[in-house]
Amino acid sequence: MSRHPHNLIDETIHQRTRLAIMAALAGAESLEFGELKAQLGLTDGNLSTHLSALERAGFVRIDKGFQGKKPLTTVAQTPAGRTALANYVKLLEGILTKTK
Amino acid sequence: MSRHPHNLIDETIHQRTRLAIMAALAGAESLEFGELKAQLGLTDGNLSTHLSALERAGFVRIDKGFQGKKPLTTVAQTPAGRTALANYVKLLEGILTKTK
Numbered sequence: 385m386s387r388h389p390h391n392l393i394d395e396t397i398h399q400r401t402r403l404a405i406m407a408a409l410a411g412a413e414s415l416e417f418g419e420l421k422a423q424l425g426l427t428d429g430n431l432s433t434h435l436s437a438l439e440r441a442g443f444v445r446i447d448k449g450f451q452g453k454k455p456l457t458t459v460a461q462t463p464a465g466r467t468a469l470a471n472y473v474k475l476l477e478g479i480l481t482k483t484k
Numbered sequence: 485m486s487r488h489p490h491n492l493i494d495e496t497i498h499q500r501t502r503l504a505i506m507a508a509l510a511g512a513e514s515l516e517f518g519e520l521k522a523q524l525g526l527t528d529g530n531l532s533t534h535l536s537a538l539e540r541a542g543f544v545r546i547d548k549g550f551q552g553k554k555p556l557t558t559v560a561q562t563p564a565g566r567t568a569l570a571n572y573v574k575l576l577e578g579i580l581t582k583t584k
Contacts, residue, residue: 387525388504388523388524388525389504390500390501390503390504390524391500391525393500395500398498398500400490400491400493400495400498401490403490403579404488404489404490404579407579407580407581423488424488424490425487425488425491473580476576479503479504479507480507480573481507
């Protein structure tokens with residue numbers, strides 16, 4: 385197995401939609417499902433699928449609650465997610481150094 | 485279709501092995517197939533497959549020649565590849581701004 389950094393890129397984060405989700409969550413304490421969906425221009429199904437993958441990896445926390453009688457789902461990055469994203473950015477910067 | 489930048493990420497370049505290939509080629513006028521393979525820790529088959537995808541997109545030029553009697557394959561980034569990589573890096577930086 386090669387030690388070249390591209391082999392260490394975490395595909396859970398690298399996938400472009402999940403990367404956009406992780407980046408959006410990095411800039412906020414938490415985001416409401418609908419807000420995230422609108423910000424990234426995703427469908428309910430698409431956002432749900434990618435959030436599930438990120439949740440399984442332990443990178444986001446999904447809280448389902450209510451605002452009055454209306455269901456309210458909020459999403460936040462976990463500390464593990466924050467670390468994984470930081471590692472990802474560092475790896476990517478290393479790979480792209482030569483392109484500058 | 486959303487105009488969020490993650491939708492504009494070119495999957496041909498974003499795939500992690502192809503990204504590493506493009507980054508390696510950005511730092512050199514051209515690279516010999518075996519050199520690229522060793523640098524990235526790839527198998528012949530893996531590198532060939534990804535180079536074909538990049539060639540189909542017009543991002544690399546593959547030259548098959550001889551050094552003496554030994555076949556020699558060299559790979560170089562095309563101007564279109566250079567532009568695509570630069571656009572990719574710019575898009576990615578935009579998406580990752582919030583994570584800094």
